[in-house]
Amino acid sequence: MNTGILAYGGYIPQSRLQRSEIAKAHNWFAPGLQGLAKGERAIASWDEDTVTMSVEAARDCLTGLDRDAVSAVYMASTTFPFQDRQNAGIVADALSLQSGIMTLDVGSSQRAGTSGLSIAMQNSAGSGKSTLLVTSDKRRTKAASPLEMTSGDGAAALLIGEGDVIARLLGSHTESVDFVDHYRDENNSYDYGWEERWVRDEGYMKIVPTAVNALLESSGVKADDITTFCFPVAMGRVAGTLAKNLGIPGSAVADNLQANCGEIGAAHAVVMLVHALEQAKPGDKILVAGFGQGCDALLFEATDALASFPARRGISGHLARRREETNYLRFVTQNNLLNVERGIRGEVDKVTGLSTLYRNKHMAQRFIGGICKTCGTPQFPKTKICVAPDCGEVGTQDDYPFADKISHIQSYTADKLTYSPDPPAYYGMINFEGGGRLMNDFCDIAPDFGVEVGMSMRLMFRVKDYDNNRGFRRYFWKATPTDEALASQKKSKGE
Amino acid sequence: MATGIKDKVAILGMGCSNFGERWNDNAEDLMVEAFVEAIDDAGIEKDQIDAAWLGTGIEEQHVGKSAVPLSMALRLPYIPVTRVENYCASGSESFRGAVYAVASGACDIALAMGVEKLKDTGYGGLPQRNRGSVNDMLWANTSAPGSFAQLATAYTAKFGVDAKDLKRAMAHISIKSHDNGSKNPKAHLRNKITEDKVMNAPMIADPLGLFDCCGVSDGAACAIVTTPEIAKSLGKKDLVTIKAMQLAGSNGTEAQHNSWDGSYFATTRHAAARAYKEAGIDNPRKQISLFDVHDCFSITELVTMEDLYISEEGRAVNDIMDGFFDADGEIPCQIDGGLKCFGHPIGASGLRMIYEMYLQMNGRAGDRQRSNEPTIGMAHNLGGFPAQNICSLTIVGKDGV
Numbered sequence: 001m002n003t004g005i006l007a008y009g010g011y012i013p014q015s016r017l018q019r020s021e022i023a024k025a026h027n028w029f030a031p032g033l034q035g036l037a038k039g040e041r042a043i044a045s046w047d048e049d050t051v052t053m054s055v056e057a058a059r060d061c062l063t064g065l066d067r068d069a070v071s072a073v074y075m076a077s078t079t080f081p082f083q084d085r086q087n088a089g090i091v092a093d094a095l096s097l098q099s100g101i102m103t104l105d106v107g108s109s110q111r112a113g114t115s116g117l118s119i120a121m122q123n124s125a126g127s128g129k130s131t132l133l134v135t136s137d138k139r140r141t142k143a144a145s146p147l148e149m150t151s152g153d154g155a156a157a158l159l160i161g162e163g164d165v166i167a168r169l170l171g172s173h174t175e176s177v178d179f180v181d182h183y184r185d186e187n188n189s190y191d192y193g194w195e196e197r198w199v200r201d202e203g204y205m206k207i208v209p210t211a212v213n214a215l216l217e218s219s220g221v222k223a224d225d226i227t228t229f230c231f232p233v234a235m236g237r238v239a240g241t242l243a244k245n246l247g248i249p250g251s252a253v254a255d256n257l258q259a260n261c262g263e264i265g266a267a268h269a270v271v272m273l274v275h276a277l278e279q280a281k282p283g284d285k286i287l288v289a290g291f292g293q294g295c296d297a298l299l300f301e302a303t304d305a306l307a308s309f310p311a312r313r314g315i316s317g318h319l320a321r322r323r324e325e326t327n328y329l330r331f332v333t334q335n336n337l338l339n340v341e342r343g344i345r346g347e348v349d350k351v352t353g354l355s356t357l358y359r360n361k362h363m364a365q366r367f368i369g370g371i372c373k374t375c376g377t378p379q380f381p382k383t384k385i386c387v388a389p390d391c392g393e394v395g396t397q398d399d400y401p402f403a404d405k406i407s408h409i410q411s412y413t414a415d416k417l418t419y420s421p422d423p424p425a426y427y428g429m430i431n432f433e434g435g436g437r438l439m440n441d442f443c444d445i446a447p448d449f450g451v452e453v454g455m456s457m458r459l460m461f462r463v464k465d466y467d468n469n470r471g472f473r474r475y476f477w478k479a480t481p482t483d484e485a486l487a488s489q490k491k492s493k494g495e
Numbered sequence: 496m497a498t499g500i501k502d503k504v505a506i507l508g509m510g511c512s513n514f515g516e517r518w519n520d521n522a523e524d525l526m527v528e529a530f531v532e533a534i535d536d537a538g539i540e541k542d543q544i545d546a547a548w549l550g551t552g553i554e555e556q557h558v559g560k561s562a563v564p565l566s567m568a569l570r571l572p573y574i575p576v577t578r579v580e581n582y583c584a585s586g587s588e589s590f591r592g593a594v595y596a597v598a599s600g601a602c603d604i605a606l607a608m609g610v611e612k613l614k615d616t617g618y619g620g621l622p623q624r625n626r627g628s629v630n631d632m633l634w635a636n637t638s639a640p641g642s643f644a645q646l647a648t649a650y651t652a653k654f655g656v657d658a659k660d661l662k663r664a665m666a667h668i669s670i671k672s673h674d675n676g677s678k679n680p681k682a683h684l685r686n687k688i689t690e691d692k693v694m695n696a697p698m699i700a701d702p703l704g705l706f707d708c709c710g711v712s713d714g715a716a717c718a719i720v721t722t723p724e725i726a727k728s729l730g731k732k733d734l735v736t737i738k739a740m741q742l743a744g745s746n747g748t749e750a751q752h753n754s755w756d757g758s759y760f761a762t763t764r765h766a767a768a769r770a771y772k773e774a775g776i777d778n779p780r781k782q783i784s785l786f787d788v789h790d791c792f793s794i795t796e797l798v799t800m801e802d803l804y805i806s807e808e809g810r811a812v813n814d815i816m817d818g819f820f821d822a823d824g825e826i827p828c829q830i831d832g833g834l835k836c837f838g839h840p841i842g843a844s845g846l847r848m849i850y851e852m853y854l855q856m857n858g859r860a861g862d863r864q865r866s867n868e869p870t871i872g873m874a875h876n877l878g879g880f881p882a883q884n885i886c887s888l889t890i891v892g893k894d895g896v
Contacts, residue, residue: 344616345623356628364632379751381633387751411649411757414701415641417620424701427635428645429882431753439642439750439882441635453652464632476633 003125004165004300005158008274009061010315011053011136012154012261014323014444016040019149021328026144036149041262043325044153046334046421047443047463049081050136052475053155055094055461058134059404061157063312067095069130070159072102072123076116076135078184078266080105081473091134094461094475096366096401112266113156114290117273117298120160121169130161137265142190143337150234152262156270156315166309167277167286167300171219175211176294179203196235204238204291205245211295212246212287219299223247226299227284228276230254232268233291248287260319266292273300275315282306313483321483323446334421345419350465352474362399367459367477369436370397378402378435400436402459403477407432409455414447426450430457430479443478449489456482499773502894503598505726505734507719508537511850514714514837515683522557522612523568525715529608529843530569533717537604538729544719545602546575550589550609552582552841552878556622557612565608582878583789584742585609586716586845587887591740593720603725609847610715611840620711621839640708641700642880643792648702649757650798654809662702664812665793666693669706669835671821672790676832678862683712683838707793712838716846723894734894735856738871739773741766742887750882760877762886763802770888771804776871780805783826784869785855787848789877790833799875800828822863830855830863841878845887848874852891870896 023037044053054075062070073095075088082090088103102123106116113135120131136155141148181203182193193199208231216223229252231239239253254272256263264271269290276286284302289295313321325331332338362368363381370382375391378400386393412428426442428451443462445451457479464476481489510532512525520528534541549565551558558564562576579588586609593605616622621639625631647665651658670690676682688706696705726734743762749755767779776782783805790796797815800806805826806814814820820828829835831851834844852872854860871892878885 344618345620348623348625350631351625352632353628357632360629360632377752381751383747387747389748389752389754411645411652413641413644413648413703415636415638415644415699417640417699418636418638419623420636425636425641427637427641428648429757435753437751437753438633439635439637439880453648474632 001162002165002168003121003162004160004168005277006130006161006165007061007065007159008277008314009057009059009063009157009312010155010271010274010318011056011060012042012315012318013044013048013053014321015043015045015325016260016322017043017325017328017331021326022149025328030144033144033146033149036146039259040324041149042152042154043331044138045444047478048153049463050077050079050138050155051081051087051090052461052463053136053138053153054091054134054157057136057155057157058091058095058132060312060314061132061159062095064310065159067097070097070101070132071129072104072131073097074104074106074116074120074131074133076106076112076133076266077137078107078110078112079138079140080107090365090475093361093365096368110266110292111269111290111294111296113268113270114288114296114298115174117158117270118172118174118296120158121172124160124162128162130159133158133160133270135267135270137267139265140189140335143332147191150258150263152257152264154261154264154267154271156267156274158270158274164305165303166306167302170221170285170299170301171215172296172298173211173215173218174294174296175207177207178293179207180293200235200238204233204242207295208242208289208291209246211297212289215297215299221285221299224249225285226252226287228252228254228280228286230269230272230276230286230288232256232263232272234258234263271315277302277306278314278316280306321486343419348419349469350467351470352467352472357474364474364476367401367403369400369402371400372396373398378432380436380438402432402436405432405434405459406482407457407479409451409453409457410437411453412442412451414450441478442480444480449493451481456485458482500594500598500740501738501774502723502736504594504720504737505723505731505894506853506891507539507604507721507726507729507731508533508535509718509850509853510536511681511716511847512714513681514712514840514847516614517713518614520713522610522715523564525612525713526565526568526608526610529715529717533719537719539604539719541569542572543604544571544574544606545604546593546596547571547606547608548589548592549576549578550580550585550607550842550845551578551611552580552585553611553613553622553624554580556615558610581885581887583791583839583841584845584876584878584885584887585842586847587874587876587889589842590718590846590849590889591742591887593718594737594740597720597722604719604721607718607720607846608715609842609845611842612713613711613840614713637880638700640703640792643795644700644703645757646798646881647794650794653756653758656812658702660812662694663690664815665707665797666690667815668790668793668796669693672829672833672835675822675830675863676836679832679836682832682836683710684836703792703794709791709834710836710838712840714837714840714843714847716843716850718846718849733857735853735891736894737889738892739770739888739890741770741773742885744885745879745883757881759798760802760881760884760886762884763799763875763877766886766888767803770890774890779803780826782871783873784871785827785830785852785865786873786875787829787831787833787851788875789844790829790835791839791877795877796828803875827865830865845874845876845889848876849889849891856893
């Protein structure tokens with residue numbers, strides 16, 4: 001039976017920092033950055049991390065699919081929010097997956113994404129099990145570093161399994177080489193890297209061909225049959241030169257999304273693969289390689305099923321959901337690169353009782369409310385006594401998931417008094433279609449656009465609060481305008 | 496069959512501290528200031544007080560838990576003391592405790608004290624605090640102005656009022672209160688303001704600007720109550736009695752059921768209907784002489800005019816702009832300056848409102864004394880957020896009215 005990709009999804013945060021603004025700020029000190037000062041990079045909002053971005057990519061991937069069929073969740077990243085609390089487990093919980101599944105974090109290398117993909121393939125091959133691979137990165141970069149310019153934030157997700165795949169795996173090969181082009185030890189937040197020319201000549205140009213040639217040989221596919229070559233490297237011309245040296249057609253070299261997104265660390269090979277699948281035709285042969293202390297190479301062939309694969313936002317859709325950011329200082333401030341006076345209001349203790357969280361986990365992490373068996377009223381949170389004024393029955397509520405419900409704004413404000421890392425804080429009362437409501441935080445609101453009463457909203461999984469005293473963060477769901485609401489808002493503002 | 500509180504309890508004496516940034520006074524000092532005035536006004540000795548209630552909201556900012564800070568500060572002689580807290584209605588709640596104790600016959604004389612010392616946070620505005628370990632997981636990152644600002648968006652959407660007209664009416668509310676407060680020596684803010692100033696002030700939480708928000712200050716207020724018979728036997732004349740005390744708490748309908756439209760206070764409407772019935776009032780617009788409402792924000796006062804059935808639904812803007820609630824209007828609202836000028840030391844506010852009613856009915860309100868003598872006054876005290884709150888109403892009036 002074919003093993004391969006059953007579904008894909010992507011997520012790119014809305015905000016795109018203009019590289020020219022980064023370069024302008026640093027020009028006095030690092031004029032060399034001007035050479036990279038083209039295009040824009042995706043930046044996560046203050047309330048996004050690799051877990052939240054993975055959840056969004058996974059929701060996109062699982063559009064219309066039965067979540068109970070997922071039997072494993074692997075999460076690949078080099079920037080997990082938790083070092084000791086399984087991150088894949090948070091993703092699985094937010095997706096309301098059942099508990100009888102394998103969850104696993106894969107990290108420590110820029111090829112974690114492709115390694116995760118390889119082991120997901122191995123897990124699903126011959127087992128009949130579906131494995132959800134999510135991969136995300138939000139690399140911490142020093143101000144004025146080239147990485148600050150070339151990196152981006154985002155996530156991708158693939159559902160791997162057998163049967164009616166949209167792309168079948170033709171083969172894979174991994175080379176493990178302890179080639180240290182950069183590293184980050186347990187005591188440091190930032191990478192330490194070596195000269196690019198050496199990395200290119202001794203790393204990319206030697207290790208990648210070894211892996212790709214071994215893969216081509218074992219799978220019996222000729223290099224010039226490759227339709228798409230997904231190789232994540234920000235450095236110009238490296239992928240093209242590799243293709244040329246390997247005999248892969250120049251036209252096959254996939255867009256590395258450097259112009260409009262930036263390189264999403266360990267996730268980027270998979271991000272490029274998802275982007276490639278969005279444009280692929282049945283029969284296309286897609287080669288994806290990940291580089292980092294060696295190289296993973298995987299070869300896929302798009303099947304006829306791809307043609308009828310239902311539309312989703314994916315990488316392309318999220319790239320279109322875009323807001324230009326020209327305020328470099330906001331990026332620096334929100335990434336704690338600047339010691340900013342946040343005011344005493346920001347000192348409120350955000351402690352989370354772990355027992356409180358566990359007891360209320362379905363409410364807080366899954367956004368599951370209740371629906372009354374007697375009167376049919378959906379309500380959030382789920383409580384012991386029905387809220388409907390003419391009902392009030394005790395103990396009649398079944399679980400009622402709200403996370404994928406559309407809601408509409410009844411009232412809102414833009415609050416400049418409450419402490420927010422990104423003022424003003426937008427929040428308001430949202431009424432869910434079919435019933436239920438919540439005074440909820442909003443996310444990704446552009447202050448020049450704002451929101452309005454009646455606007456349709458959808459929920460996104462976000463960081464609710466950071467407990468900096470204890471190194472904890474709690475998650476919750478926030479409301480953001482639907483794509484349709486954003487489109488009509490843009491239209492009415494004449495954009 | 497409940498007979499209600501009407502005329503069962505009379506005010507024997509009241510006191511109110513100066514409100515403001517009392518940098519050099521502890522909460523205990525403020526309580527003593529209000530108490531000394533109240534017991535002097537009552538003309539009794541401390542040992543005649545049978546029980547006392549302390550209302551305070553954010554006790555961790557000043558006195559800490561229990562009513563012991565009250566009995567310690569006033570050196571009360573081992574009498575029953577109880578601390579009550581019910582959001583911003585905590586002051587009214589202490590009054591309710593004392594009034595009900597007298598009405599029940601358990602006490603001859605009872606004391607209610609409300610106090611708050613808010614100006615020890617290091618920043619302006621109400622203290623930002625946790626809201627409970629479960630609530631913190633799902634409640635939006637709200638501030639008080641951000642919660643109440645949403646009344647304006649919902650009201651605008653419901654009645655099709657032009658946002659600018661609404662903002663002007665809100666401005667009129669604040670200008671009126673500052674005019675009144677300028678005549679009150681105990682008010683925190685005594686400056687007059689102009690419409691230009693209000694309309695162009697910095698935005699706090701859209702559409703509430705700086706002057707749409709009440710101040711934050713330190714203060715205390717105190718009431719001593721007894722039965723009308725005892726009051727008379729103590730030589731008290733021109734009694735002011737309690738006509739109604741009603742309270743309503745949200746049950747989740749507003750916050751969790753889609754039937755509430757966000758433009759009004761469901762609690763206020765329920766409490767008002769009951770209070771008018773208890774007081775025997777069938778036409779509040781004609782029968783109420785003056786009132787003090789919980790004007791934490793201008794928009795709160797605006798919608799409250801409708802929730803108290805003084806203005807018709809959707810017509811508060813017209814009444815406000817017509818001057819109906821001005822000091823020389825039909826029913827003055829916030830004749831003392833309101834929360835707007837007194838600031839809002841949480842536990843003290845409800846009692847401070849009743850204090851003004853009491854002064855006005857005794858002709859003791861100085862420069863701001865209403866010329867046609869008030870006979871029925873109402874204090875409206877609100878705590879929480881529009882979607883989830885406590886509303887407390889106290890109607891007082893001249894004995895026999």
